[in-house]
Amino acid sequence: MPTTVSMTVNGKKVSGSIEPRTLLVQFIRETLGLTGTHVGCDTSQCGSCVVHVDGKSVKSCTILAAQAEGSDVLTIEGVAKDGKLHPMQEAFRENHGLQCGFCTPGMVMSALDLVKNNKNPSEQQIRDWLEGNICRCTGYHNIVKAIAAGAKAMA
Amino acid sequence: MADMGIGVSVKRREDARFLTGNGTYTDDINRHGQTHAIIVRSPHAHARIKKINQAKAKAMPGVVAIFTGEDMKVGSLPCGWLIKNQDGSNMVEPGHPPIAQGKVRHVGDPVVVVVAETRQQALEAAEAVTVDYEVLPSVSSLKAATKAGAPLVWDEAKGNICYDWALGDKAAVDAAFAGAHKIVKIDLVNNRLIPNAMEPRAAIGDFDKATGDYTLYTTSQNPHVIRLLMGAFVLSIPESKLRVVAPDVGGGFGSKIYHYAEEAIVTWGAGQLKRPIKWTAERSESFMSDAHGRDHVTHAELALDKDGKFLALKAETLANMGAYLSTFATCVPTYLHATLLAGVYTTPAIWCNVKAVFTNTVPVDAYRGAGRPEATFLLERIVDIAAREMKMDPAEIRRKNFIQTSQFPYQTPVALQYDTGNYDATLDMALKMIDYKGFAGRKAAAAAKGKLRGIGVSCYIEACGIAPSAVVGSLGARAGLYECANVRVHPTGSVSIFTGSHSHGQGHETTFAQVVAEKLGIPSEQIEIVHGDTAKVPFGMGTYGSRSIAVGGAALVKALDKIILKGRKIAAHLMEASEKDVEFKDGKFTVAGTDKAKTFGEVALTAYVPHNYPITELEPGLEEQAFYDPLNFTYPSGCYIAEVEIDKDTGTLEIMRFVASDDFGKIINPMIVEGQVHGGIAQGLGQALLESCVYDKDGQLLTGSYNDYCMPRADDFPNFDVQHTDKPTPCTHNPLGVKGCGEAGAIGAPPAVMNAICNALGVVHMDMPATPEKIWRAANAHMARAAE
Ligand code: FES
Ligand code: FES
Numbered sequence: 024m025p026t027t028v029s030m031t032v033n034g035k036k037v038s039g040s041i042e043p044r045t046l047l048v049q050f051i052r053e054t055l056g057l058t059g060t061h062v063g064c065d066t067s068q069c070g071s072c073v074v075h076v077d078g079k080s081v082k083s084c085t086i087l088a089a090q091a092e093g094s095d096v097l098t099i100e101g102v103a104k105d106g107k108l109h110p111m112q113e114a115f116r117e118n119h120g121l122q123c124g125f126c127t128p129g130m131v132m133s134a135l136d137l138v139k140n141n142k143n144p145s146e147q148q149i150r151d152w153l154e155g156n157i158c159r160c161t162g163y164h165n166i167v168k169a170i171a172a173g174a175k176a177m178a
Numbered sequence: 179m180a181d182m183g184i185g186v187s188v189k190r191r192e193d194a195r196f197l198t199g200n201g202t203y204t205d206d207i208n209r210h211g212q213t214h215a216i217i218v219r220s221p222h223a224h225a226r227i228k229k230i231n232q233a234k235a236k237a238m239p240g241v242v243a244i245f246t247g248e249d250m251k252v253g254s255l256p257c258g259w260l261i262k263n264q265d266g267s268n269m270v271e272p273g274h275p276p277i278a279q280g281k282v283r284h285v286g287d288p289v290v291v292v293v294a295e296t297r298q299q300a301l302e303a304a305e306a307v308t309v310d311y312e313v314l315p316s317v318s319s320l321k322a323a324t325k326a327g328a329p330l331v332w333d334e335a336k337g338n339i340c341y342d343w344a345l346g347d348k349a350a351v352d353a354a355f356a357g358a359h360k361i362v363k364i365d366l367v368n369n370r371l372i373p374n375a376m377e378p379r380a381a382i383g384d385f386d387k388a389t390g391d392y393t394l395y396t397t398s399q400n401p402h403v404i405r406l407l408m409g410a411f412v413l414s415i416p417e418s419k420l421r422v423v424a425p426d427v428g429g430g431f432g433s434k435i436y437h438y439a440e441e442a443i444v445t446w447g448a449g450q451l452k453r454p455i456k457w458t459a460e461r462s463e464s465f466m467s468d469a470h471g472r473d474h475v476t477h478a479e480l481a482l483d484k485d486g487k488f489l490a491l492k493a494e495t496l497a498n499m500g501a502y503l504s505t506f507a508t509c510v511p512t513y514l515h516a517t518l519l520a521g522v523y524t525t526p527a528i529w530c531n532v533k534a535v536f537t538n539t540v541p542v543d544a545y546r547g548a549g550r551p552e553a554t555f556l557l558e559r560i561v562d563i564a565a566r567e568m569k570m571d572p573a574e575i576r577r578k579n580f581i582q583t584s585q586f587p588y589q590t591p592v593a594l595q596y597d598t599g600n601y602d603a604t605l606d607m608a609l610k611m612i613d614y615k616g617f618a619g620r621k622a623a624a625a626a627k628g629k630l631r632g633i634g635v636s637c638y639i640e641a642c643g644i645a646p647s648a649v650v651g652s653l654g655a656r657a658g659l660y661e662c663a664n665v666r667v668h669p670t671g672s673v674s675i676f677t678g679s680h681s682h683g684q685g686h687e688t689t690f691a692q693v694v695a696e697k698l699g700i701p702s703e704q705i706e707i708v709h710g711d712t713a714k715v716p717f718g719m720g721t722y723g724s725r726s727i728a729v730g731g732a733a734l735v736k737a738l739d740k741i742i743l744k745g746r747k748i749a750a751h752l753m754e755a756s757e758k759d760v761e762f763k764d765g766k767f768t769v770a771g772t773d774k775a776k777t778f779g780e781v782a783l784t785a786y787v788p789h790n791y792p793i794t795e796l797e798p799g800l801e802e803q804a805f806y807d808p809l810n811f812t813y814p815s816g817c818y819i820a821e822v823e824i825d826k827d828t829g830t831l832e833i834m835r836f837v838a839s840d841d842f843g844k845i846i847n848p849m850i851v852e853g854q855v856h857g858g859i860a861q862g863l864g865q866a867l868l869e870s871c872v873y874d875k876d877g878q879l880l881t882g883s884y885n886d887y888c889m890p891r892a893d894d895f896p897n898f899d900v901q902h903t904d905k906p907t908p909c910t911h912n913p914l915g916v917k918g919c920g921e922a923g924a925i926g927a928p929p930a931v932m933n934a935i936c937n938a939l940g941v942v943h944m945d946m947p948a949t950p951e952k953i954w955r956a957a958n959a960h961m962a963r964a965a966e
Contacts, residue, residue: 062205064461071376
């Protein structure tokens with residue numbers, strides 16, 4: 024039985040008719056066509072799918088779209104404003120914090136949540152925070168640098 | 179364009195789209211009228227398919243078609259490299275149907291393909307398919323497969339042996355061992371790995387009813403190779419009717435080189451249904467269907483004279499092929515492994531025997547480094563054991579045996595000829611970076627805290643820039659390994675580059691544009707780099723074996739040179755000068771000794787608006803193409819040193835420092851090169867400390883998800899100190915002097931950290947991954963020994 028969900032995504036009111044079991048990530052990718060949010064695993068470990076729900080980072084593969092009913096969702100597509108990269112995105116670019124780009128949206132969304140709660144994270148705090156985000160390309164070195172630089176730029 | 183040219187850490191132009199969620203990966207693509215495929219895979223390692231019950235599934239909502247091996251009778255997924263046995267006969271080469279025919283041979287082998295209107299419907303129908311199997315005895319490890327009387331994966335492969343191959347002069351090796359002062363030995367396992375690019379594989383097959391053309395969108399490192407293999411060998415579709423697109427690809431590391439069953443299934447199926455079919459792997463499916471890496475068991479011996487000079491090396495390796503021969507599988511343990519066993523040393527006699535073995539496991543093929551990490555691990559471990567037994571410093575025993583700069587070109591006893599290198603320089607630099615002399619003090623300080631501190635050196639060399647076609651052809655390769663580039667100059671002077679290299683994280687859009695900016699002197703905004711589409715790029719062999727800049731970049735330079743040559747002729751005509759007096763520099767054609775000049779843009783426009791043009795000598799237009807076939811491999815080398823601290827009570831390990839000093843010859847973009855090394859080191863450390871693919875004795879994959887297969891996380895590593903040698907030795911035989919850098923980290927890192935661990939613990943050897951449990955056991959045995 025399809026059901027209707029409504030939420031705000033990247034500042035726009037959206038709704039869609041979906042199967043109740045639809046995951047938030049499926050709703051974002053398939054119903055809304057926002058394919059910047061990625062799926063890298065089926066065990067909720069890789070973090071490629073991280074978005075913000077009501078201001079908090081969430082693995083969008085772990086919750087149902089229906090659970091986000093009425094929520095305010097931010098995906099990677101909503102981070103840059105007026106055609107200008109967000110300072111955190113800019114820091115990833117400056118510090119070569121991405122290679123294939125597949126983990127990148129999740130990394131950026133996680134990083135933004137970290138900085139929201141910790142304006143000046145240490146290297147170790149960044150590394151610990153990224154426990155739930157796997158990157159196979161960069162060896163994390165430049166991601167850690169990028170997040171530290173991004174936090175500074177946001178201050 | 180000095181700020182955009184060669185040697186500058188230009189920021190990547192591809193980043194903006196990835197950072198804003200605007201990349202286009204295969205699964206992001208949807209075709210009109212698309213259906214979805216789910217693959218029912220074998221739960222058994224070895225079984226006969228008795229009956230497939232599909233009636234119930236067929237009747238379920240949304241189901242469009244169900245295909246089995248009986249329906250899809252096509253060619254076999256081919257193996258690209260024929261290896262000869264020692265007796266000159268050919269390897270055993272069983273067929274590999276995209277959907278299993280009669281028998282399944284590993285957990286994950288495709289058995290039934292369910293196609294439905296939605297993915298959810300396909301999933302549900304796939305659940306309703308039942309298959310009756312007669313389970314057969316299986317072998318899931320090298321040890322089990324090579325036991326006398328072991329069950330056979332293939333009836334035609336006696337003893338499960340695919341080939342029994344050898345390289346080197348056995349008589350010379352035996353003679354050297356007979357006269358040796360000391361012989362050191364090692365038995366080691368090079369642990370099996372699962373590549374795990376973060377983007378799971380995906381494929382979309384499309385069929386155009388009007389033209390009869392097929393299109394395959396796929397997560398590939400080499401779309402032209404897929405077109406060739408699938409078109410010619412599996413589905414019999416001519417190149418003219420088959421387009422393969424590899425859009426943004428989320429990492430490869432080798433695992434996306436090969437032609438996989440799913441690519442053939444969706445392409446063939448699209449032709450059957452006259453509708454697009456999409457398949458995207460779930461991660462757990464990737465674990466049991468992506469080609470795995472490594473999986474060697476080796477016994478090696480090194481003979482030394484009384485001064486610690488290496489006299490001879492022999493190695494006997496068993497290499498796991500899995501159940502079927504994947505595209506490059508057979509060349510990995512042979513021509514990418516045995517040929518590297520000279521390392522950076524002057525060992526005069528080397529012999530290596532490799533037996534490739536079938537098992538009831540997923541096919542094994544090249545994974546970042548491919549053969550070279552296995553060779554380097556073997557060599558750098560046995561050299562460390564030699565140092566220990568000879569009571570020599572590990573750095574000094576290496577230095578003593580280095581090939582000297584005066585010895586290049588250096589012919590090794592295992593087929594390769596190194597063109598250039600400076601191994602003292604990278605060793606010295608790494609020793610300095612880590613403060614090698616200060617180690618004793620740091621060890622004492624650690625001991626005072628109750629910690630065991632160890633240091634490990636690894637000097638690697640790799641053969642990259644794969645590969646000279648004639649050479650690899652004589653060794654059994656069934657393809658050439660050149661690269662192609664096309665340069666299209668548009669009328670207004672902007673340029674489109676079509677390269678056969680493929681970027682799946684390497685940043686070619688940036689580095690290739692740097693080469694163009696340097697050569698043509700035009701701003702980078704006017705340069706477009708196109709790759710990954712057989713309909714746009716004339717031809718290509720793709721990206722693997724650290725070949726993009728060394729082979730693809732060289733092809734690009736050749737094509738650019740042709741553009742400049744034609745441009746000079748046009749400019750000479752425009753300036754009424756003799757062609758030989760025309761120079762091209764910084765985007766301008768000038769006549770020596772005059773102030774006459776024409777910009778690149780003016781010349782381009784003239785080529786397309788040829789009103790005043792040497793029309794009898796020259797065609798209009800400005801577009802050139804080049805193929806480049808390398809004359810030799812390139813030989814990046816370097817020295818990595820790891821320093822670790824071990825907590826004896828818990829077995830936990832901390833990497834205190836990791837330094838890398840590499841010689842990649844000339845470097846186009848230092849920032850990108852450093853990033854490549856970081857990533858390679860992380861994969862190397864992952865192999866050494868965390869990762870291991872485990873099958874149980876019945877061939878069940880125990881490490882089939884991120885719950886069980888330990889992927890490196892950010893908090894597993896420190897920062898890496900990566901530097902480029904201050905005395906680089908540019909490659910002598912390609913126009914850019916580049917050597918390639920993509921695999922070095924994965925090759926050099928495992929022995930560095932394992933040597934450090936063995937040094938800390940005072941043990942001769944430990945197999946990877948060095949888990950806390952293994953370390954704890956070794957640390958406590960060590961204390962027990964010390965107490966005796
Ligand atoms: S897709 Fe891997 S954690 Fe969500
Ligand atoms: S950049 Fe490729 S997985 Fe992180």
